[in-house]
Amino acid sequence: MTIVIVDDHAMVRSGLRMLLSSKGDIEVVAEAADGDEGIKSALEHRPGVVLMDLSMPHGKDGLTAAAELKRAWPEAAILILTMHDDDEYLFRAIHAGAAGYVLKSAPQEELLAAIRTVAKGDAYLYPTATKRLMHEYAERMKRGESADVFGTLSEREKEVLALTAKGYANKEIAERLVISVKTVETHKSNVMDKLGLKSRPELIKYAAKKGLLQFE
The missing domain is CATH 1.10.10.10 (Winged helix-like DNA-binding domain superfamily/Winged helix DNA-binding domain)
Structure with a gap:
């Protein structure tokens, strides 16, 4: 399984590379510090998973980069990695085409599970996000709202x-x-x-x- 890491913090990228490279079935093929560089690296290497930070103040942010990458490469499996446990960001990530959304505060085992899940073509949301998503959908249906974005x-x-x-x-x-x-x-x-x-x-x-x- 190949991965491209996109995060504006060098120490975060280094830590993720060390963690992922220690697993026998995962290879980090590239790193990027902003959205533009992330798109370029992903299109060059066509990895199994693009691990994308959401908040990157310099250059394109993760959501914009994810949407652009999906337009250029619809098969891209993008896993958003973020500190934001926030419904708005969650829904925007889904609409941008992300296959998964996981918090930076999550245990290593959860991050690895999320990576392997989206690599197989499945979707991944952390447990409380799934619950909130289902609740929001149910409430919208009760109000008779359409799927207006x-x-x-x-x-x-x-x-x-x-x-x-x-x-x-x-x-x-x-x-x-x-x-x-x-x-x-x-x-x-x-x-x-x-x-x-x-x-x-x-x-x-x-x-x-x-x-x-x-x-x-």
């Missing part, structure tokens, strides 16, 4: 969605939100991908449906 958008993605629908150019959005134009483009691409939208008219129609077109 609007709730999986981050607050920043919702802001970009609303401003784009109102006709603001990328540069104007960047200035209003005090972010770079490249970041705006990334958020916009993620929004279109998550919502399954193909064109600007579709985006405007969706934003109107969600009540996002109120002008100041």
Whole structure:
């Protein structure tokens, strides 16, 4: 079983490499310090599992990288490794195409089990996450909600969605939100991908449906 480790902390990568390499059936074939490098390494080595950190402040974060990697290589088995025991991140990871989600605080045995599970093509969620996921699904069904993924958008993605629908150019959005134009483009691409939208008219129609077109 081959693995690519993607984490912005060198000490974390070193510790994971030592742990995984000590197992006879696992080989770490590459390491990466950010999302862009992780995508490149994964596409180069085509590992059995991509172990992806969620929060990487420099370059692409884990969720963005996971979504891009899945578009480029749909067969990729991505296991998100994170300190965030948070429902929003969990649902966003699933929507990004991750095959598993495990906490950094988990015992080594759980991490190894998660790796072997996603390597076989199965999904893995830590036990309490599975319980919460089932509860959330049941509650949505009780309320008669459809499988609308609007709730999986981050607050920043919702802001970009609303401003784009109102006709603001990328540069104007960047200035209003005090972010770079490249970041705006990334958020916009993620929004279109998550919502399954193909064109600007579709985006405007969706934003109107969600009540996002109120002008100041």
